Amino acid sequence: MSFESLGLRADILRAIxxxxxxxxxxxxxQAIPAVLKGGDILAGAQTGTGKTAGFTLPLLEKLxxxxxxxxxxxxxxxxxxxxTPTRELAAQVHENVRSYSKYLPLKATVVxxxxxINPQMxxxxxxxxxxxxxxxxxxxxxxxxxxxxxEVEILVLDEADRMLDMGFIHDIKKVLALLPKQRQNLLxxxxxxxEIKTLADKLLNKPTLIEVARxxxxxxxxxxxxxxxxxxxxxxxxxxxxxxxxWQQVLIFTRTKHGANKLTEQLLEDGIRAAAIHGNKSQxxxxxxLEDFKQGSIRALVATDIAARGIDIDQLPHVVNYELxxxxxxxxxxxxxxxxxxxEGIAVSLVCIDEEKFLRDIEKxxxxxxxxxxxxxxxxxxxxxxxPIVLGRRMTIGAGDTGRNRPxxxxxxxxxxxxxxxxxxxxxxxxxxxxAKPGNSASxxxxxxxxxxxxxxxxxx
Numbered sequence: 001m002s003f004e005s006l007g008l009r010a011d012i013l014r015a016i017x018x019x020x021x022x023x024x025x026x027x028x029x030q031a032i033p034a035v036l037k038g039g040d041i042l043a044g045a046q047t048g049t050g051k052t053a054g055f056t057l058p059l060l061e062k063l064x065x066x067x068x069x070x071x072x073x074x075x076x077x078x079x080x081x082x083x084t085p086t087r088e089l090a091a092q093v094h095e096n097v098r099s100y101s102k103y104l105p106l107k108a109t110v111v112x113x114x115x116x117i118n119p120q121m122x123x124x125x126x127x128x129x130x131x132x133x134x135x136x137x138x139x140x141x142x143x144x145x146x147x148x149x150x151e152v153e154i155l156v157l158d159e160a161d162r163m164l165d166m167g168f169i170h171d172i173k174k175v176l177a178l179l180p181k182q183r184q185n186l187l188x189x190x191x192x193x194x195e196i197k198t199l200a201d202k203l204l205n206k207p208t209l210i211e212v213a214r215x216x217x218x219x220x221x222x223x224x225x226x227x228x229x230x231x232x233x234x235x236x237x238x239x240x241x242x243x244x245x246x247w248q249q250v251l252i253f254t255r256t257k258h259g260a261n262k263l264t265e266q267l268l269e270d271g272i273r274a275a276a277i278h279g280n281k282s283q284x285x286x287x288x289x290l291e292d293f294k295q296g297s298i299r300a301l302v303a304t305d306i307a308a309r310g311i312d313i314d315q316l317p318h319v320v321n322y323e324l325x326x327x328x329x330x331x332x333x334x335x336x337x338x339x340x341x342x343x344e345g346i347a348v349s350l351v352c353i354d355e356e357k358f359l360r361d362i363e364k365x366x367x368x369x370x371x372x373x374x375x376x377x378x379x380x381x382x383x384x385x386x387x388p389i390v391l392g393r394r395m396t397i398g399a400g401d402t403g404r405n406r407p408x409x410x411x412x413x414x415x416x417x418x419x420x421x422x423x424x425x426x427x428x429x430x431x432x433x434x435x436a437k438p439g440n441s442a443s444x445x446x447x448x449x450x451x452x453x454x455x456x457x458x459x460x461x
Contacts, residue, residue, distance in 0.1 A: 011103035025050035076127030077151035087112030135171035231352035
C-alpha cells in the first residue's frame with residue numbers, strides 16, 4: 001500500500017515524499033481512510049507507530065477540501081483543535097503539521113504553558129486554521145478572549161490516557177463545552193483503561209474502533225530485560241552497563257524529580273555525561289538537555305515519566321527503568337521511547353526486591369514474562385528484606401504498608417514523577433503537575449519535544 005492510494009491530495013503527498021516516507025504504517029493505513037470518511041474515531045496504537053501522521057494527514061486533507069480563506073471578522077477561525085497532554089508533544093505534533101502542510105494555504109499554531117502567554121496571543125491575533133494546544137494554556141487564552149473555539153470542525157485528543165493520568169479531565173470537559181456540538185472527534189490512546197472507555201462513551205458517537213496491537217502490549221521490536229540488583233547498587237550497576245556496553249545514548253527513568261537530580265549528579269561523578277529533565281526544570285533547561293542528548297553531547301538523559309512523555313528521538317537504542325513504575329501502563333509508555341518505527345531497541349529494568357510486585361503487575365499487563373539476567377558481581381543479597389517505597393509525602397506502598405495510603409478503588413492512579421491524589425481524587429499541592437485552571441496552566445510543567453524524521457525508515461512517523 002502507498003500513500004497515493006489513501007485519498008490524499010498531491011500537495012500533501014509531495015510533502016510526505018520530501019520527508020522521506022513512502023509506505024504508511026498500519027495505524028496510518030487504517031486511520032487515514034476512516035477519518036476521511038467522516039464520523040468519530042477511537043484509535044489505540046503503540047507509541048512510535050506513526051499515529052500522529054494517522055490523524056494529521058487526513059485532517060489536512062479535509063480542511064483543504066473547503067476554502068482555507070474562510071474568515072470571521074477578518075480572522076481565520078480555528079477549524080481543527082488538537083489537544084495534547086504536554087508541551088513537548090504539542091511542539092512535536094505542530095512540527096508534523098507544519099511539515100505536511102508546507103504546500104497548503106493553511107496556518108497552524110501551537111500554544112502551551114511554561115512560556116510567556118503574550119507572544120501566543122499576538123500570534124493568534126489573525127486567527128489560525130489548526131491549533132495544537134495543552135488544555136491549561138488553551139483555557140487561559142480563551143479566558144483572555146484571544147481565541148474562539150466556536151467554529152471547530154475536528155477535535156483530536158492525542159494521548160488521551162496520559163491526559164487523564166495527569167488530571168486534565170476537568171479541563172477537557174471545559175474545552176468540550178466551548179465547542180460546537182456538530183464536529184468530528186478523534187480520540188487516540190496508547191492504552192484502553194476503564195477511564196478511557198468512560199471518556200469515549202461520553203465524547204464519541206458510534207465511533208470506528210481502530211486497534212493495531214493487542215491492548216496494553218509492549219512493542220515487539222523492543223528487547224526487554226530485567227536485571228535483579230540490590231537497591232543500594234543500582235547506580236553502580238547502571239554505570240557499569242553504560243561503560244561496559246559503550247552505550248552512547250540512553251534514556252533513564254526515575255520516579256521523582258529529586259531522584260532524577262540525584263542520579264544525574266552520581267552519573268556525572270562516574271564520568272558519564274548526563275542531564276536531568278523534569279517539571280522543576282525551566283523550559284530553556286529542558287530544551288537544551290533534550291537537544292544535547294539528541295546531538296550526542298550527553299550520553300544519559302534522566303527523566304520522570306511526565307517529563308519524558310512525547311520525546312521522539314531517532315533510533316534511540318536504550319531505555320533504562322532505574323526504578324519501575326507503580327502504574328504498569330507507564331512501563332509500556334516508557335519502553336515505547338525506543339523501538340520506534342522500524343528500529344530495534346533495548347529496554348532494561350533494574351529491579352530490587354522492593355519492586356517485585358510492580359514487576360508482576362507489568363508482566364500481567366503485557367501478558368509475558370520478562371527475561372531475568374543476573375550480572376556477575378551484582379548478585380542480589382538472598383537475605384534482603386523488602387522495604388516500603390515512598391511515592392510522595394503522603395503515600396507509601398510496599399512492605400509494611402497497611403493500605404491506609406493506597407488510592408481508593410476506582411480512584412485515578414498517580415502518574416510517576418507526580419504526587420498522588422488524595423481520597424477525594426484531588427491532587428496534593430506538592431505534585432509535579434497541578435490541575436490546570438485559568439491563570440495557572442498545568443502545561444507549565446511540560447517538556448519540549450521535536451519531530452525529526454526517522455532516518456532510513458520508509459514509513460511516516
